[in-house]
Amino acid sequence: MKRVLVSGGAGFIGSHLCMRLINENHRVICLDNFFTGNKENVAHLLDNKLFELVQHDITKPYHADVDEIYNLACPASPIHYQHDPIQTAKTSVIGAINMLELAAKVDAKMLQASTSEVYGDPLVHPQSESYWGNVNPIGYRSCYDEGKRCAETLCMDYHRQAKVRVKIIRIFNTYGPRMLANDGRVVTNFVVQALKHENITIYGNGKQTRSFQYIDDLIEGMVRVMDTEDEFTGPVNIGNPHEFTMLELADKIISLTGSSSQIVFKTLPFDDPKQRRPDITLAQQKLGWQPTVELEEGLMRMIEYFKNNLK
Numbered sequence: 001m002k003r004v005l006v007s008g009g010a011g012f013i014g015s016h017l018c019m020r021l022i023n024e025n026h027r028v029i030c031l032d033n034f035f036t037g038n039k040e041n042v043a044h045l046l047d048n049k050l051f052e053l054v055q056h057d058i059t060k061p062y063h064a065d066v067d068e069i070y071n072l073a074c075p076a077s078p079i080h081y082q083h084d085p086i087q088t089a090k091t092s093v094i095g096a097i098n099m100l101e102l103a104a105k106v107d108a109k110m111l112q113a114s115t116s117e118v119y120g121d122p123l124v125h126p127q128s129e130s131y132w133g134n135v136n137p138i139g140y141r142s143c144y145d146e147g148k149r150c151a152e153t154l155c156m157d158y159h160r161q162a163k164v165r166v167k168i169i170r171i172f173n174t175y176g177p178r179m180l181a182n183d184g185r186v187v188t189n190f191v192v193q194a195l196k197h198e199n200i201t202i203y204g205n206g207k208q209t210r211s212f213q214y215i216d217d218l219i220e221g222m223v224r225v226m227d228t229e230d231e232f233t234g235p236v237n238i239g240n241p242h243e244f245t246m247l248e249l250a251d252k253i254i255s256l257t258g259s260s261s262q263i264v265f266k267t268l269p270f271d272d273p274k275q276r277r278p279d280i281t282l283a284q285q286k287l288g289w290q291p292t293v294e295l296e297e298g299l300m301r302m303i304e305y306f307k308n309n310l311k
């Protein structure tokens, strides 16, 4: 049995990870300030003796005797991370320092949830880990992109200087049950709009691309990365390499829901990346991992969840 700390554990990805770790009989401390997460996401775990939920902001230090830390705390949706950009940057940078300090103190391994956003609006396609990215340092997305880039830097500096065992994963767009209906991300927006027969809002001309990964595939990848040998730090891309335009995504969701929604076009946000697709060769070779849930199947599960949870 391992003692595991999951920061951001009451959020979308964190709640799935906590459940997976509890199912494997590990002891889990879930740290969250409930900015975008909530107790309901982990309600099914609250009675479990292995599970502890602690309200805490990771910009403040925290101590617990643990073997592993998954550092997930940080809002991930553009509308949420741009709501209070200073807090987002603090969460990414000071939060990472606090989690790395803890890892150094108790000799824990730490996995950092980084993001495909470190590639910015990429000039290399698909993106492999060796690409350094094309990021605007002063734009609306920078609090998140640059915050996450700095967190990667800190991981590697704590690794080299303080010998902390770190693992950096670069997560590509992930979707699934327990995303917030109003989180503004494209898959939730389209599914909710389609189920309500409202207009589907495409930003820009809809020809920009993303590659969507189902939550279960990500969780499997995360656990495998944590279990790699100490010398392996990453970064490693975890994502689904099948790439779609937003127009294709909208058409798929309209047809899977049988919706009467119409597509409408809205202004493209600043610095919106034009294309994104992971090169997952490293994950395949190192972890023997690749996604198993294709977009249509994952969308059906997501649609079922929102049918039951949209009131």
Ligand code: NAD
Pocket (backbone or CB within 6 Å): 007, 008, 009, 010, 011, 012, 013, 014, 031, 032, 033, 034, 035, 036, 037, 038, 056, 057, 058, 059, 071, 072, 073, 074, 075, 076, 077, 091, 095, 113, 114, 115, 116, 170, 171, 172, 173, 174, 175
């Ligand atoms: P989420 O918003 O659902 O979860 C983030 C959680 O962190 C929430 O529960 C929130 O309350 C908590 N949190 C935020 N600031 C905090 C703070 N200062 N102290 C303590 N808790 C705090 O987002 P998610 O989609 O579950 O993302 C989890 C992690 O994965 C994030 O670090 C995100 O950057 C990364 N990520 C997600 C995606 C994706 O597609 N979902 C893609 C790339 C990277």
Ligand code: UDP
Pocket (backbone or CB within 6 Å): 077, 078, 173, 184, 185, 186, 187, 189, 190, 201, 202, 203, 204, 208, 210, 246, 268, 269, 272, 273
């Ligand atoms: N998007 C869209 N309609 C929406 C929400 C988002 O067309 O209602 C677009 C957005 O401009 C971006 C893509 O979908 O090009 C993915 O957006 P999301 O916020 O989900 O993720 P990110 O941009 O962070 O990859």
